[in-house]
Amino acid sequence: MQRGVRKALIRHIHMGLPVVEWRDGKTVYVYPAELKKLVGAMGRGGARRRTVSKNRKRS
Numbered sequence: 001m002q003r004g005v006r007k008a009l010i011r012h013i014h015m016g017l018p019v020v021e022w023r024d025g026k027t028v029y030v031y032p033a034e035l036k037k038l039v040g041a042m043g044r045g046g047a048r049r050r051t052v053s054k055n056r057k058r059s
Helices: 002-015 030-044
Strands: 021-022 026-030
Touching: 002 021, 002 030, 026 030
Parallel strands: none
Antiparallel strands: 021 026
């Protein structure tokens, strides 16, 4: 789930769109500049892509 959230945030950053978030009982717009900080703080979260060598078939 965290990987999906991270991808969505990155997509919003690239499009220059804010994300709406719930903070202290209110809806707040989080703009791309702040989103970059949040995504950076999230890190990769251990998300790794599965790689397959050219000579090995996927199972």
